[in-house]
């Protein structure tokens with residue numbers, strides 16, 4: 001009997017609805033694999049910000065450091081500026097817990113229709129490895145001549161060799177475990193004349209350490225075009241914080257739904273807990289209606305199991321989820337189906353018990 | 359008889375092939391509308407950089423200032439770092455000539471197949487208004503501890519109120535002339551905590567000056583996803599330099615081909631000549647083969663005519679181009695056809711003489 005302490009941070013909006021769904025699935029698969037989850041609930045959110053003046057307590061990071069992993073729903077609230085909520089919670093967690101890899105699979109699932117003509121599952125199956133600790137998301141900068149006609153805003157991107165090299169090595173190591181063994185780098189060294197040429201230099205240096213891995217490199221503008229025109233070109237895509245953010249929304253769009261895309265914020269050294277969260281946001285427009293698609297949260301839960309070393313349990317969840325997606329009567333409205341969050345979750349649970357995996 | 363001094367800068371690679379095509383079409387339409395073009399050739403390019411040490415002469419900007427417009431092919435050369443060629447020519451021209459608007463139409467043309475399921479011309483027809491003078495493309499920054507493990511690169515984005523306001527006003531004015539009257543702003547105020555909240559503030563302020571124009575605003579990540587899932591949502595999209603760059607490659611991709619997308623670098627005050635160039639690059643892989651698609655250059659020429667006030671001539675070129683695209687035997691290989699650059703150009707010319715527009 002293995003047991004894990006899991007911080008559970010549903011957050012705001014549909015985060016409150018999809019996190020319980022993911023936990024129910026994890027509980028169920030845990031029973032069959034002899035895994036116990038000790039859920040540690042945290043109410044950190046925009047709601048808490050409104051009530052108590054901060055998204056999380058001052059010692060938030062240290063409260064989490066003893067956990068085995070973190071399951072996050074979504075944060076964001078009408079009336080709270082996005083940069084407040086994110087710099088008040090998501091970004092401090094990613095950085096404070098050294099989760100420097102943001103791993104985002106892009107896969108066209110069985111049962112899901114790609115918006116791209118003639119594309120099937122074989123064409124869309126790749127991983128985005130996003131740098132998650134620095135880059136364009138920086139708090140260096142500010143405002144000049146605030147409120148006057150001469151007003152200007154400045155912001156400085158920061159790319160260190162340490163952080164650039166480690167994210168690239170992660171991407172190459174990952175590619176080494178896949179059959180295509182190919183890493184694509186997202187750059188913009190023609191426009192960003194200081195940071196991106198540096199990124200390219202490091203990509204060349206690290207790729208030299210991996211002679212068996214093929215490489216490509218595209219400027220981010222044409223790379224987004226290639227996602228649409230040639231999704232089959234990609235295996236592992238390594239990108240800066242901002243470019244990875246963009247590609248990991250565009251990727252799920254070509255794979256048919258942003259509502260099902262998962263992500264993992266990983267500290268590969270395991271000095272700190274890693275954090276698993278849907279790519280989607282808190283979706284205030286549908287929050288409270290019980291119709292949010294729980295698949296992204298459930299899939300994120302599967303990534304958590306995988307990270308914890310529970311490979312069999314992770315595969316069971318993925319398989320159950322894939323089967324559920326094939327049943328059009330179990331899909332939520334964002335996928336064109338009639339089901340609600342509970343119905344879709346139930347379909348996953350049913351497949352899990354039917355999987356005979358225990 | 360009107361006459362215009364046009365700087366003709368074919369540049370590198372296929373720029374050398376598509377620029378003559380555009381000029382031939384402009385000559386032909388000029389004859390029918392009583393317009394004379396006085397072509398002023400400039401050899402500014404990576405080839406010149408190799409031979410003479412600079413992409414353009416030191417007084418390049420002032421050599422161009424007296425022109426009525428500039429027709430540019432493409433720049434870029436294997437062996438010349440992109441940031442050298444661009445910061446040596448394209449970016450200094452855009453900035454030195456105060457071409458602060460980069461206007462890029464995204465339109466699904468008759469005869470072209472969108473890669474998106476079920477999309478027709480009615481769904482994909484919008485304009486990208488890209489800020490072209492500042493933003494993320496900045497030369498402020500540098501390298502710390504070069505060559506050591508502590509190495510880091512820094513780059514500072516600059517957003518001024520003056521430049522932000524003027525690009526937004528341009529977008530709103532343009533939307534006012536269209537039927538949908540809708541402006542979408544590309545932001546990332548959740549991640550970029552200094553520059554993008556400022557961008558949002560200015561968008562709110564300027565939109566208040568235009569009560570009749572509807573607005574939307576999306577973070578760049580989900581906006582790229584919406585280009586794929588909901589291209590019909592867009593009318594005029596206003597974006598920073600980097601975001602506009604990305605969106606104006608992704609846009610043509612959903613509209614079926616980057617090979618035909620045109621762009622205009624505009625100085626709205628007409629203190630300086632504006633510059634018209636295809637979105638595509640110099641394409642070293644097919645350069646010299648005579649098979650480059652000339653449509654982007656021809657369409658850019660039509661945008662030039664429009665800017666010069668020659669609206670009828672501009673419409674004639676667009677109409678001739680649209681008709682040529684309907685003839686599958688006249689398409690270049692990038693569009694799946696058998697024609698070469700000359701053949702495709704001839705098809706446009708044929709339609710032009712058949713248009714009875716003189």
Ligand SMILES: CC(C)[C@H](C(=O)O)[C@@H](O)C(=O)O
Nearest residue numbers: 190191221444448603606637
């Ligand atoms: C070549 C490059 C610097 C340029 C840009 O990013 O501005 C190009 O991509 C464009 O869109 O005109």
Ligand SMILES: CC(C)[C@H](C(=O)O)[C@@H](O)C(=O)O
Nearest residue numbers: 086090245248279548549579
């Ligand atoms: C909410 C936002 C700050 C965040 C990001 O850009 O990192 C989100 O888009 C994501 O991709 O996780």
